[in-house]
Amino acid sequence: MRLRPPARALLVATAVAILGVFPLIFSSPTSTSIAVFTLIFMVAACAWNMFAGSSGYIALGHAVYFGCGAYTLTLLANHLGFAAGWGVFALVPVAGIVAGLIAVPTGLIALRARRHTFVVITIAFMFIFQLAAFNLGFTGGSSGLQPPTPLWSVDTYNLNFYYVTAVVLLATFVLTWLVRRSRFGLQLLSIRDDEERARGLGVRVARVKLSAFVLSAIPVGMVGGIYAYFLGQIFPQFAFDPLFDLSIALMAFIGGLGTLVGPLLGALVLESLQQYFTVQYGSSQAYLIIYGALFLVVVLLLPRGVIPSLEELISRARAEPPEQGPEEPGRTADTIEAVR
């Protein structure tokens, strides 16, 4: 949002403070558990949006990196004989790196195509990886795998997972913020608007797209690892889940594709709602109806998502006098500021 820097800093500080104290205030295991899942999806939606929202390439296969992170953490913890406890969290960055490495060849292949073909290829990758997880020996097939389970009390269990995920979320948000203000981020946006023209201006589009793709896969892999450790088990259909892909895309869409905080907001609302309904009414997939309804409402009423529509409202409210005429010259210092 186009807020003045002090207001922005205050907003961020408030958000971080809420993030810090939330599980201390809402400390029941139910709410902290919902909070952990919500944070996991906030990370995923935020990271996904950094690539897809900025470049306009709507990837629907990031479950590949989520699942690879989940299996990486579980396999390494089991085979390297990690004792259950804090030590296993050291494998979270490793899960991210492995996911990033897998994103290199898959991204290279998918990014050779554009638009619908690109989307279809990413979906295909998701199913290929799910199939592999079902059929390869070391993944345990359909009976899945169990990472070590820490012997924490219920309260500390959720709290520990909460704060680890919160740190990953902060790091992911800082990353997307850095990308957004950078030249690299501007190049991604130029690719979204007109890729051919960007090439004609010297943007090395293949390199920019691939590195953004890989960069967005890393946090997704990290929360995949956290997810597996948190649940204490991992199955192919949950690690490589098409609904995961739809969910994070929907979260970003509803909040505002390509905005910094939109996907966080979308994930916050959708995932906590979904978890709440699961807790209340058992693990049905009734939440999908709500997803669909919300999506329709947003598409019909706020087609660009909540955050951009809010921004528009605010700037319209601010601009009481008619905006300055187009041909008005000068105002250099102002314009430099305005564009930052």
Add this chain to the structure above:
Amino acid sequence: MSALIEAEGVGKAFGGLQALTDCSLSVAEGSVSGLIGPNGSGKTTLFNLMTGYERASRGEIRLGGESITRATPERVFALGVGRTFQITRLFFRLTVLENMLVATQRHEGWLRSVLRVAGSAAERVRALELLEFVGLSGLAARPAGELSYGQRKLLELATLLVADPAVLLLDEPTAGVNPTLINQLTERIRELNRAGKTFLVVEHNMEFVMGLCHQVTVLHQGRTLLTGTPEQVRADPAVLDAYLGGADDDDL
């Protein structure tokens, strides 16, 4: 004057359609050269070949003597060739100033490009100077999609200048632009040319071509017919034939 960018015996087929059969053209360093020809004669295709957007089926494209026949658009731009498109292309959802910052030719590693803010203070100042130069500085913070047709053409030109290319290829820069802006455009091109920039301009507006170009090449049905001064070209019977045969003769 030596040739800065040249095409030699270039051909291009799209499936069965021979868009270019035999094209040779040479743009002298420091000149403003024109490329004219009826619609469909292959002018845009030749631009696409020269800037890496399409691969020549045969022949060679050279920049300063070095072959760029197989270079990508990114590479061609980095080597100092900028182009505009017949149908203006901008980043419509970015602001005018952001459009200017995309092309900034800073040679930096990938990590630096992620960590540093887009557009250093010096780059922003330079970008605003160039916007001033084309008369758009008051619109710097507006989305490019809000610009008028003529303003878009001017911005497209300005975005190239940011990177200080040696040659500018302009594809129909005056098409659909009002006379005031055409004059402004002509003046800007003259001024840039005096400062040492080389131009190759595709145009239908003959007044514009005759007033601006040092030499003109005529393309007809995928072949370059001849190259000469504007006067020579206007007097040449083959050119009259080509145009009378095709459309757009009232432009001549």
